Amino acid sequence: MGKKRTTIVLFSGDYDKAMAAYIIANGAAAYDHEVTIFHTFWGINALRKEEPVEVKKGFLEKMFAKMMPRGAENLGLSKMQMLGIGPKMIKHVMEKHNALTLTQLIEMAQEQDIKLVTCTMTMDLLGLQKEELLDGIEYAGVAAYLADAEEGTVNLFI
Amino acid sequence: MGKKRTTIVLFSGDYDKAMAAYIIANGAAAYDHEVTIFHTFWGINALRKEEPVEVKKGFLEKMFAKMMPRGAENLGLSKMQMLGIGPKMIKHVMEKHNALTLTQLIEMAQEQDIKLVTCTMTMDLLGLQKEELLDGIEYAGVAAYLADAEEGTVNLFI
Amino acid sequence: MGKKRTTIVLFSGDYDKAMAAYIIANGAAAYDHEVTIFHTFWGINALRKEEPVEVKKGFLEKMFAKMMPRGAENLGLSKMQMLGIGPKMIKHVMEKHNALTLTQLIEMAQEQDIKLVTCTMTMDLLGLQKEELLDGIEYAGVAAYLADAEEGTVNLFI
Numbered sequence: 001m002g003k004k005r006t007t008i009v010l011f012s013g014d015y016d017k018a019m020a021a022y023i024i025a026n027g028a029a030a031y032d033h034e035v036t037i038f039h040t041f042w043g044i045n046a047l048r049k050e051e052p053v054e055v056k057k058g059f060l061e062k063m064f065a066k067m068m069p070r071g072a073e074n075l076g077l078s079k080m081q082m083l084g085i086g087p088k089m090i091k092h093v094m095e096k097h098n099a100l101t102l103t104q105l106i107e108m109a110q111e112q113d114i115k116l117v118t119c120t121m122t123m124d125l126l127g128l129q130k131e132e133l134l135d136g137i138e139y140a141g142v143a144a145y146l147a148d149a150e151e152g153t154v155n156l157f158i
Numbered sequence: 159m160g161k162k163r164t165t166i167v168l169f170s171g172d173y174d175k176a177m178a179a180y181i182i183a184n185g186a187a188a189y190d191h192e193v194t195i196f197h198t199f200w201g202i203n204a205l206r207k208e209e210p211v212e213v214k215k216g217f218l219e220k221m222f223a224k225m226m227p228r229g230a231e232n233l234g235l236s237k238m239q240m241l242g243i244g245p246k247m248i249k250h251v252m253e254k255h256n257a258l259t260l261t262q263l264i265e266m267a268q269e270q271d272i273k274l275v276t277c278t279m280t281m282d283l284l285g286l287q288k289e290e291l292l293d294g295i296e297y298a299g300v301a302a303y304l305a306d307a308e309e310g311t312v313n314l315f316i
Numbered sequence: 317m318g319k320k321r322t323t324i325v326l327f328s329g330d331y332d333k334a335m336a337a338y339i340i341a342n343g344a345a346a347y348d349h350e351v352t353i354f355h356t357f358w359g360i361n362a363l364r365k366e367e368p369v370e371v372k373k374g375f376l377e378k379m380f381a382k383m384m385p386r387g388a389e390n391l392g393l394s395k396m397q398m399l400g401i402g403p404k405m406i407k408h409v410m411e412k413h414n415a416l417t418l419t420q421l422i423e424m425a426q427e428q429d430i431k432l433v434t435c436t437m438t439m440d441l442l443g444l445q446k447e448e449l450l451d452g453i454e455y456a457g458v459a460a461y462l463a464d465a466e467e468g469t470v471n472l473f474i
Contacts, residue, residue: 004308009472011336013395016199020169020315023279027300033308041332042395060409067396079171079200080225093218093283121339125409142343149470150320150349154307156167156315157336157472162466174357178327178473181437185458191466237329237358238383251376251441312465314325314473 005152006033009145012158013042013069014078015087015102021158022105028154029112036148037109038140040119043158044128046072046102047118053132061127068126072102110136117144163310164191167303170316171200171227172236173245173260179316180263186312187270194306195267196298198277201316202286204230204260205276211290219285226284230260268294275302321468322349325461328474329358329385330394331403331418337474338421344470345428352464353425354456356435359474360444362388362418363434369448377443384442388418426452433460 006028010021021037029035039047050071057065069075080086094101100108109116117138123129130139149155164186168179179195187193197205208229215223227233238244252259258266267274275296281287288297307313322344326337337353345351355363366387373381385391396402410417416424425432433454439445446455465471 006304009336009340011333011474017169020167020199023300024167024303028304031301031304033304041336060405060412063405064409089218089221090283093222093285096218097282099279099283121415124413125406125415127409142339143347145340146322146344146347146349146470153311153469154304154313155470155472156313157474158169158315164462175327178325178357181458182325182461186462189459189462191462247376247379248441251380251443254376255440257437257441311469312462312471314471316327316473 004033006035006154007149009157010043013045015075018046036115038117038145047133055129162191164312165194165307167315168201171203173233194273196275196303205291213287320349322351322470323465325473326359329361331391334362352431354433354461363449371445
């Protein structure tokens, strides 16, 4: 059998899907898996800093940066978005149940040494720059993803 | 090589995605895989009883219970929902081709001893209670999911 | 450990998700994986020929054929569709960065002998016929998918 290793591609930029990814990742790390979350496409938005960062960009890149949510707590839901009421309701019940927010789940992942990787191809494409993302993130491409994925058995695309 | 084991996280509450999950699961069981479907977030709606169940709930929990579809045949589509016409069209062609409905696929899964698990964390969060779900469902958390997933190689997040 | 094998179920009919599937698939093939992409449900639309093909169909089948996008470059986005502006923006930045289009990624997959399979059950259901899809596609069901998937460790549902 392969090593205990969990490798997740986080493609989605939805709050609920990112939560699911980070809950599984943190769980796996707690059970001694080596864990990687490879953020690609909209999944990168979860790692953006909330405050705008001054970087030089072309016109389209500025548009993308403006239209995409900045940071974990600004993501929408995959279901029941309801013009923004859904996320508020979900966060309200999460608080009531002392559930960890996505921001806290990301912090926990970093404390548990989960490897957080961002796809360099998407960074190029959407014109995102490293200064705009959280600290402690690695940058790599599909080859690095596969090197991790092929060594384990729990491979998910979220 | 690992055991023949298929473990599916069903996160989605869409009829078409749930169908895909149950078709793969039933296929795998027919080919001697041990199969688990771990229902989390909106994926739990596929297991709700169609008729409303009288349980005590707070205000937000009642709201969620009301807004989320009750049972397999009330789920929407991930594409071509078209204000409810899409699901009717799909079900019409399914009937014409004698394809199994999601309800029938779930029954078949239970007959084939596929382990149907519901995520206790989501149950808490959305205020769902066991009386509201089908009989014969197991209740567990991410640790139980990982214990199944790490023993097999076919791991999917749907 | 299992063979180096990557097996992807492409369920989604979104341009960005199909791109992610084909980028991972082409990467895996370059690193000596045996790769299969199993197209099911809306994922089949990526393989449709762009020009309409004359085939005999019933009414509902004609409706589906008309409403679903014909071919890779006519797919929408999973996010930021924005009434069709999103896909144009994305394609504009892709061109600027010399990124491969989905059409080119599919051609590369065929050159790398990636097995492109289409789900026969979905073909029946949506009334699609082989003449309407690209050449060089295989047709199979869930049993063939599982036979590939259970021999490898990188299994994704996209």
